[in-house]
Amino acid sequence: MSGSEGSGKSGLLAWLVHHGSQRGAPAERAVHAVTPGAGRSLSGTVWSLAEQLGVVARDPEELVTVLGRDRRRTVIVLPDLHEGEGAQLVIALARLEHLRLIVESRSGSPAHQQLVDSGCAELDLDLEQWRDQRRFEQWQASLPNGEGSTVPGPADPVVDLSDPVAVCAADPWQVTAAYESDGETDHGGLRAAWWRAGQSLCREQSPASRALSLLCVLGDSADPRLAPALAELAAEADWSVEWSRVRGDMAPPWPGAVTSLALGEGPLAGCLLVTGPGGIVKALDLADASPHGRLPHGRREPADMTVMADGTVLLLDETGHIHAESSWAVRPTGSGIARLLDDSPTDTQRLLSAVQECVGTALTSTAGPGLGTVALGDTSGTVRTIGDSTDSAALHEGPVNALAVLSIPVDGETSVPLIYSGGADGTVRAWAPGHAPMPAPLVQRSCPVICLDAALTDSGPSLVVAWNDGAVQWIQCETGTQQTLSPGPPVRSVALDSDGRVFIGMDEALTCLIPQQAPTGSGPSTS
Template identity: 40%
Template sequence: MRGTVWAVANQLGVVAGTPAELQSALLSGAPRTLRLGQPGQDPSSVRELARILREFGHVRVVVDEAADSGPPPREPVDLADPAAVCAADPLGITEAYEKDTAAHGGLRTAWLRAGQALIRDQDPAERALALLAALPAAAESHLRAALTDLAAGADWSVVWTRGRDDAAPPPPEPVAALTVSGGRLLIAGRTGAVRHLDAEPHTAPLPGRVTAMAATDDGTLLLLDERGRLHTRGPGTRLTRAVAATLAAHPGTALAATGDTVLAGDRVGSVHAFGPAGLRQAAPHAGRVTALAAYGALVFSGGADGTVCRWAPSSDAPPATLTERACPVVALHAAPTARGPAVAVAWADGLAALHRPGQEDVRAFRPGPAVRAVAVTPDAQLVLATDEMLVCVRPA
């Protein structure tokens, strides 16, 4: 069933691992016709998923005749052999891991964690990269070495990973936001507990769930909660107090900071830059602003409309589009790096990308689960967070 759900989620441009998650994604959109039954899928799983999705009546489900023919005969694969697993039919491997619950050195856990990315058409090296990023800490050491060799031709290399199930109990809460302050990665949990990598939290929880985080030059942490209110941790300034008062009356949807400027997005597509000289505004998006990032004089905004825009509040020039796709932006981070300015973008379909403004080189990576937050480190590495793990990758 998982392989069928992942294939449909890829078709829809969402992340889902269960029929319930797929239903939720479908119910949040407009009614539509959904075709099930790609060649190679298990007919019984296709029919069962069609039955579940039809129960809600929000979508018209059509099962293609190809689903009745069933998957082609498959040669048995050694599920503990990473080279064989990466080269085999991914739907067949998924079905095999669903039936065989042995750990296979940690390879099964990695496959089921990264599965939605793995069933796409791709080279074995890219599949090995996703598996390497998803390996649990307890995986057998030879698997990590073998997958590293197999991923040598991929666009990225894995620098480090941290799984929530790898930590000593109690595990850290899921990551809600990432940023870099003073050259170090800062990680905010959903309750507002902020920590450095492999360190204990050093801020008190918030009364509401965190949705965004930024850091000012004086060391003040800014946290935006799910109701759009701003919370500060640290010295604070007259400006941050004024922004907090403004967002208490007019909730924000996204947050960033650069120099002496604090930025907030809203639900109607506008970005507001609060600075010592006053307020500057732009309206780069059709619909909700979902993410903000900034460095120097530049601001980057992402929206539910799928666009990422670049804007300089100090200039009269209108915002320009950096990139766009047919799914919402969920996270942004921008920073100067040793290789030049970089912008990390995460999308609702599970894709993370590293852009270099002014250059055509764009690197993309899919970890499998939904990406909740991204950050660019000073040494040009990309850190991304999912509900289950933190992953740091470097462009190859």
């Protein structure tokens, strides 16, 4: 939609968005995302679209990639687009056949020229066949307070981009645009942290919550005055930061991009295990992420991981096959001669042999009175258990994306496994093998579960769930207490320990937080 300044583009587009955004609007007329002032900041435009469409994207390329995975018809409206960078984003998105874009651009602007050259359809409101000048003037005169006038509004207030308190309190879209145009100065590391946290900072929230997000991704090379100032401001937030390790950190070193997290067992107790690109498994101290050792996996890229009671690490590769790494495991007891004479497989070896014959999409394990229990999810939505418990249940419509299991004490001597399962269908379900699954989901949202973990804490079973839209949700199962955090970058994996610490793994950061106790049922709707 083009035309000269004052030709009525914004008014026509506002009318279209109003009718396309109403509840019950026909599917063929529905508008799914609109970003006012799209030309103000390319990053702001990307983050706003991602937020409205329920995904996480840090840059235009990632936005195109994640939107390309969801083939549902989607209509995006971009008003006030005049710069060439924004036009490049539109052209890239327009290549996705299921997307429809309606763009407002002033005739003669750099964006207008690029869009015309791309071959898109154009509605030029300067052409007489699209205008009724008398009715347009009547409409413009009828608007209250001069709406529709071309007189510019007041200028944005100036923000000190090196002051963390000012940055957290200011309009986040204004700060994003200012940082984008001021690429020469890092403002003591504050700009780099803003860019890492990205999309999460532009949500409607308190300055304390923004300070918390920045604190999670502030590198150790930043101005040493920033962390105390952000920590003081974040004291009123719903979470507290125990530690964070960011790309480039040296003491302790950043462990690398995260694909999967797991808590250590047996000889690995007190450690957080981290896998990343390249197949390396690293053991980190839970207290500060200092390194304790590493294990080259040397096969395929690990997609999921769990640790058995004896320290054996089970790795699920991207093809769905399971590999066992026993370098850190407890060695069998008895003399060497006795072990040589008894060549029969151990209970653990029999369990591993059974598990390695399976193919799945998600993996977890827990100790037990005998072998322990390994649970595996698959593409059909079924979860099966192997070991002390052998059972299966259909829990989801579509693939199982994540699993966690707790060993729940029944009396002083026995325990039973309780499995939590997160699916691509946006549900988290609970199931005890040998029993029917709970009929209703524990949690349900309109976006897929990415990963989850569970732990027995002093307050009973607790759960942490990461969602496709970037939200991390902590739930105290018995009381219903909830807290939600959106760290900003895509969350790749989460872990939860018995002390209530939540570990969040991302591409450029690994952070440890503790949710503050909130009133029962607090947090966003689970619908």
